[in-house]
Amino acid sequence: MRKMKKLKVFKPDGRYLIYYYKIPPRARGAKREKAKKKDVCIEMESSS
């Protein structure tokens, strides 16, 4: 099992969205969102 990855991003309305395991490819819309709010990328402990 690969390491669990966690990516926290913020929506324009301020709500957060957290992706687990698979870091999603950056979509066009997501890039614009990133410029507005600081993203946090946290690598979790190994799960195997």
Add this chain to the structure above:
Amino acid sequence: MRRGRKPKKRMSALRWNPVLEEWVITAPDRQTRPLQVSGASKKECLLCPHGFEVPTEYDICVFENRFPSLQRNPPPLTLKGDQFYKIKNGRGICEVVLYSPHHNRTLTTESENQIYKLINVWQDRYRELGSYNFIKYVFIFENKGEVIGVTLSHPHGQIYAFPYIPPIIKRELSSSRRHMARTGKCLFCEILQREIGEKKRIVWKGKHFAAFVPFYARWPYEVHIYSCRHRTSMLEFGETEKRDLARVLKKVLVKYDKLFGFSFPYMMVIHQAPTDGKEYSYYHFHIEFYPPYRSRDKIKFLGGCESGAGSFINDTSAEEKAAELRKSNM
């Protein structure tokens, strides 16, 4: 509503019921939440990858509920309370957990590995939400099926991070604390010991977790999953325990679906130690399932006796229902 538009917030509040001595959450914003159940296709699903809520691909995803019962930053109260009719800000956090990118799946049809990953996510959410000083209890649950009142069909669960300990948890804490003081033993460990010893209500026994219809089941197909080792929360689970919990969950879920040959609705709730910084060594992690069906075509509704007197009537025997579930999927 256009994507990204800031929703206008209305007050989410806690009103004190002085008769039952418990808080009631009032969240008028939730009246406008979307309804998208069985008829919704993958294309119009709000929760699918590239959908309304999640702009990209994902494996498991968590986001703050757009229509929260409890708000992280609630607006000031517009109603004034007093010592008798107490009112407080409904400060808390409500999250939605998307189990899978696949629209037509359920937790039952997910692989054991995906359930294991979900357990890791639950662990992470419990840790993170529980670390906020205004959060006293992290409640992880799933409502499955239209009959339960699910408003979105994409496989998902929810997390409510409460600013107080909810009443049922309080009662469980109180009974297990008293039992520990009286006998020196964990109440839940003792229940598990009895269930394993008597065997007749066991549904499935794994290495680290056991599933059974409790002696005192309120719902016909109610199943509880207890950790065999004394664990107060999922933060204490090791890798093998998480793997085993995924296996036991999958077994129970498949048994439910095979029982009547349709996707079995249920409420699944996770009970574990509060996160208010106090000591709860006498409490015990467990999961409870409350399915509403009492037979293939009959539903148990909460009637006057259950809702008005707080006393459940179960028309079935726990031993018979456990035997049915043991045989299911064989």
